[in-house]
Amino acid sequence: MPTKTTEPDIHKERRKFLDRCLKWTGTAASLFLIYPLLRFLGYRIPPKPRYVTVAAPLPLSGYHAGRDFILFTDQAEPFAVSRTCTHLGCRVSYLEDKRIIECPCHQSRFTRRGRVLHGPAKRNLPALAVEIRKKNDGTIKNYVVTL
């Protein structure tokens, strides 16, 4: 009959500790492998919305070109479009005399509402939400554009 050997307690504790380390290392390695896989499959963590406040009234031209958007307030309902060209990402500009938005890189043209008039861009400029904040007397205090 084989004799039963018993490990001292310190060896059992060491083994438990090493087992736990191995499990945590395996979990961390799995996460490092899963994240690139999810990115490859198209999963994106949605960015937090950014709010930009534009003080009213705007100039008589009726538009405001911010760093990331162009806000138009000369219509009954204000609206804003992104300034990032949908072709390769250059910053578009509003040409007031022609009343169009144009990209300086490859001359894509868009309507004020961001619809493509002329390529190479194929997708419209994204429309951005605009909120109107009013004063107590009912006049417009400012516009808040959500990016």
Ligand code: FES
């Ligand atoms: S980046 Fe705007 S047209 Fe190419």
